[in-house]
Amino acid sequence: MPVSVDVPKEKWTGKVREVTLGATSDSGGTRKSTVTVGGESTLPFLTFEGDMQHQPVIAVEVQDRYPDDWSELLLETWGDVLNDPAGWAQKAEEYGADLIALKLQSAHTEGDNTDAAHAVDITKAVLKATGLPLVVYGPGQPEKDNDVLVAVAEAAKGERIALGNCEDKNYRTIVAAALAHDQLVVAKTPIDVNLAKQLNILISDMRLELDRILMDPTTGALGYGLEYTYSVMERLRIAALSGDSMTQQPMICTVGEEAWRAKESKVNEGVPAAWGDWPKRSTNWEVITATTLIHSGADIVVVRHPDSIKLVKQTIADLMVQ
């Protein structure tokens, strides 16, 4: 005999902003299509009490140099295309990427130390090779980031590229470039709700519209800090849904970079037998990091392995079923 069950529903008062990457020809860009993320008025996939206007998407990392510091497994699986960023981006699109995350790693002063002109050439080549919207990262050094991203922002005017990363120690130049050339920014903070809010405030104080900001809460891979990222993301998303305006940005997680840094993904000699098959465990390492963070609100996950693209996309599709 059934017992009456009254499932308690959340009544959220806020929602996540929608952010659109890329622009097609009728909006001044050359992308085949745009990608919009965010807009959630409910916790991840709980569509019985709110809306998920857009599903999470997959960005695939492409570097502007042969990534000789990457795990052998990635080098083997991608092959020669890693020598050509344009070809690499095309391949990624074929594998099902929704976005390309172009990392201008060759600009690093301890690497090839390439200049802004080089960054522009590469970015233009990638824009030509793929119709997908772009996230473009500098090498992660404040001065070089400013150099290359300012140049790329100008050269790619109209394409609605997300420039990464703006951090509290270095954001003004990049934000100014985004303002001047109608681009977006990625605001990265070290796993802290208040610092994330603060950076959003600082950036929007410079008059960049809030629908041009993605939040990166800093990703810890499975076994290497995942739960810190997971919980800060849950807190940010709950704050957003509770109406806290400065947390209402979609979130992007650099899953591939972190998961493939792990010893589990890079090394197979001298590791315990209990770790299992190297390619399988490495893909699992990236995929489980990605799906777990999608459950805590990730709108964009940046991955590296082709198998991960498929598995994570399928997972998202299964979760978006009503």
Place this chain on the structure above:
Amino acid sequence: MGLSGLQIYKLLPKTNCKECGYPTCLAFAMKLAAKQAELSACPYVSDEAKAQLEAAAAPPIRLVTIGAGENKVEVGNETVLYRHEKTFFHQPGLFVRLKDTLPLADFESAVDQVAAYNVERVGIELRPDGLAIENASGDPATFAQYIAAARAKTDQPLVLIASDPAAMAAALEKTDGSAPLLYCATTENWEAMAELASKHKAALALKADGDLSALAGLVEQVKGAGIEDIILDPGARGKHESLVALTNLRRLALKSNFRPLGFPTVVFAGEGANSQEEEAIVAAQHIAKYGGIIVLDHFDPATMYPLLTLRLNIYTDPQKPIQVSPGLYEIAEPQPDSPLLVTTNFSLTYFSVAGEIEGGGRPAWLLVADSEGMSVLTGWAAGKFDAEKIAKSVQQFDVASKISHKKIVIPGLVSTISGELEEELAGWEIMVGPREAIHIPAYLKSWE
């Protein structure tokens, strides 16, 4: 979660007799609500009121134990929806399902594999919890034979999967007080299953397809038969469906204090999954989202290791990051002229660094500073791992008396503190090590 003072007051005699030591029943009720008094102080509270008060004080999600002894699994008694609110307390049990239609030798070998599997992470040994054995043959004698075979191989807890009470009964004869989980009772067979559960002191899983109210109804019937250790299967097998069902169950228990569904859950990660990888993704979802017992259909170290790691991560108390004690550690028997490295006392950091030194083949001293459990970067950002702290640690652990040289290697990620550290440690040479632990062996090879 508990009753308010006023709600408790309504259940008391309301005579103000003062025998409990308080001037009025209301005052006593307030103290009870604040857990500053014991109900036993009142000699006149009715049995009915006592039962109601005890039920209200019980955890919203029952703690259910499966198995016995050192291998037992305890699930339930969760108090929050999100781990950051406090913590998740009882990590989900991970079980591997085997059918009694496997050739017996293969079955026994699989049992051995699962029972023997363990992997170390940050100094902690992780392992799956036990086996779920299914009566796929439909034959009670076979089922019993396989249960006995499993019991002969391992003391780990078992989940017995059978829809036929006769098969369940036969199998239970082979489990001699080891408190397995019986899967499962349905509206068709609950009376017989409940009787078996009661007789053998086993926990009982309940399944009702359709909505939660059918499940709640079944719970009430089974509770009426005296069964309290219940596990719930809401029958959801798709990722979305299951996420919603388990979220609702957790909310009903914690937000509505809805007793009929205040029990841990069981999920079958392999059902509906098209591959081993997909099964792992489903299992991972349920580790984060409210799974109590998670049953896998495949056993493979390449998926088990990441799942065990995820479980450890999600169920770590956010207030208590795993730490090691600060001090000067000897790795692989160093000599006074061996290299000295410094790092933080966050477990993950310590074990990564110590592990690399160990594997690198060159003994070294590892000075572990008290960063209050923070990693290198986090500790540095929070001011818990800086030049001052490192200098203090060098002093505190009497490093100079063990080491013949005055060189200290700092993590590459905090190279910026070199200058300050030079000042704090007068006479010492500050060497900047690699940024990633995996580059430590190469670094140490060339250290001099």
